[in-house]
Amino acid sequence: MNREVKANYLKIGILGGTFDPIHNGHLMIAEAALKEYALSKVIFIPTGISYMKKNVTDSYFRYEMTSLAIQNHPEFTISDVEIERKGNTYTCDTIEYFKKKHPDAELYFIIGTDSLFSLEKWRNVEYIFKNCTILCATRTDENTEEQMEQKEQKKAKELYNKFDANINFIHCPTMDISSTEIRSFRKKHPNSSLDSLDLPDCVADYIMRHDLYSAETEQIHNQLKEDIKPKRFRHTMGVVDTAVILAQKWACNVEKARLAALLHDCAKYIDTEQKLALCAKFDVSVSDLEINNPELLHAKAGALLAYENYKIIDTDILSAIYYHTTGKPEMSLLEQIIYVADYIEPGRKHSDKLPEYRELAMLNLNKVTAHILKDNIEYLQKKHTDNITLIDPMTLETYEFYKKYL
Ligand code: DGI
Numbered sequence: 001m002n003r004e005v006k007a008n009y010l011k012i013g014i015l016g017g018t019f020d021p022i023h024n025g026h027l028m029i030a031e032a033a034l035k036e037y038a039l040s041k042v043i044f045i046p047t048g049i050s051y052m053k054k055n056v057t058d059s060y061f062r063y064e065m066t067s068l069a070i071q072n073h074p075e076f077t078i079s080d081v082e083i084e085r086k087g088n089t090y091t092c093d094t095i096e097y098f099k100k101k102h103p104d105a106e107l108y109f110i111i112g113t114d115s116l117f118s119l120e121k122w123r124n125v126e127y128i129f130k131n132c133t134i135l136c137a138t139r140t141d142e143n144t145e146e147q148m149e150q151k152e153q154k155k156a157k158e159l160y161n162k163f164d165a166n167i168n169f170i171h172c173p174t175m176d177i178s179s180t181e182i183r184s185f186r187k188k189h190p191n192s193s194l195d196s197l198d199l200p201d202c203v204a205d206y207i208m209r210h211d212l213y214s215a216e217t218e219q220i221h222n223q224l225k226e227d228i229k230p231k232r233f234r235h236t237m238g239v240v241d242t243a244v245i246l247a248q249k250w251a252c253n254v255e256k257a258r259l260a261a262l263l264h265d266c267a268k269y270i271d272t273e274q275k276l277a278l279c280a281k282f283d284v285s286v287s288d289l290e291i292n293n294p295e296l297l298h299a300k301a302g303a304l305l306a307y308e309n310y311k312i313i314d315t316d317i318l319s320a321i322y323y324h325t326t327g328k329p330e331m332s333l334l335e336q337i338i339y340v341a342d343y344i345e346p347g348r349k350h351s352d353k354l355p356e357y358r359e360l361a362m363l364n365l366n367k368v369t370a371h372i373l374k375d376n377i378e379y380l381q382k383k384h385t386d387n388i389t390l391i392d393p394m395t396l397e398t399y400e401f402y403k404k405y406l
């Protein structure tokens with residue numbers, strides 16, 4: 001197919017939102033806009049820093065949930081343009097971005113009724129009106145449908161007269177759901193299933209896996225964001241995802257798996273002196289090998305930091321953090337899950353064998369553990385040919401124990 005010719009006919013719907021979380025109402029609006037206006041696609045754009053809304057969940061999670069929600073819709077895509085942009089999010093900048101990216105496309109900016117009445121105050125609204133058609137989803141309820149439509153028509157006409165704005169309506173059934181309600185449901189019923197809410201199953205599962213919208217978890221996330229870099233935060237959340245799924249599969253305590261995964265690399269960025277000071281404070285022995293390879297120490301130091309700064313007192317969790325780099329012979333289920341999840345989380349790209357190991361982890365945990373240890377040892381043997389950097393005896397002992405499962 002000639003892509004360039006097709007590009008001339010692109011009708012792109014743009015649906016910006018906090019998506020905190022995304023729910024079926026958002027998806028229905030996008031679907032209705034797509035059909036009613038024969039759009040080529042709808043791009044979902046989670047907001048970055050909004051100057052209007054405070055206390056919004058970290059963009060990482062909102063982006064992940066939105067990606068999951070649209071994964072099976074071929075006409076829906078996602079863009080991180082607002083998340084990646086520095087400073088406050090303004091729609092006019094986003095429209096400008098897509099205008100440049102697709103100069104020949106027609107842009108359709110999708111909004112809800114509430115926005116129709118505030119639109120006039122948005123930054124550089126003339127630019128928005130000039131460069132796109134507005135598609136407004138009418139949030140009607142049965143009794144007042146006509147009244148509401150009239151109010152909106154009046155506003156649309158007013159904006160047309162004032163700005164030459166092209167405003168059309170999306171006619172779709174109303175959905176009695178809001179992100180605010182979902183968040184407050186989570187606060188009120190932290191342990192209840194979200195089945196009764198209008199959320200895609202994959203989003204509901206994601207919220208539960210990461211314990212989103214809970215005050216305790218939000219506090220840990222915030223502290224962790226100060227302790228580790230964004231790239232490590234993403235890796236950590238991949239480990240959480242994987243560890244929780246493995247815990248569910250292998251009947252391990254899910255809450256412990258989530259916390260151990262969340263904190264396993266919390267000491268990754270503290271300097272060697274600090275790691276050694278922590279070990280000294282808690283009488284944890286440090287070998288010469290660890291001193292020469294201080295990278296190894298982030299596991300021990302992580303357990304100590306989890307105790308000291310994150311107030312984790314559960315020894316199962318602390319031990320899983322402590323042994324996450326080397327493993328140990330006869331690991332507990334939790335230790336083993338963290339060890340494996342760290343290696344196979346979806347963000348890892350270091351080995352061709354990862355897809356195979358991800359499947360194997362759901363079938364035979366001992367076998368995948370043995371494979372990971374074997375690969376790690378081979379990797380370390382290749383990497384360290386001098387005699388200062390050696391393989392930790394614990395890594396070798398662990399392999400000796402697990403190799404029978406190969
Ligand atoms: O912290 P992550 O990168 O997520 O993963 P990790 O905790 O498994 O740490 C991996 C790093 O630790 C990597 O740089 C290799 C190193 N490592 C793992 N086992 C050994 C090791 N280094 C030495 N010297 N000896 C080991 O046995």
Ligand code: FE
Nearest residue numbers: 264265324325
């Ligand atoms: Fe680590």
Ligand code: FE
Nearest residue numbers: 235264265342
């Ligand atoms: Fe890690």
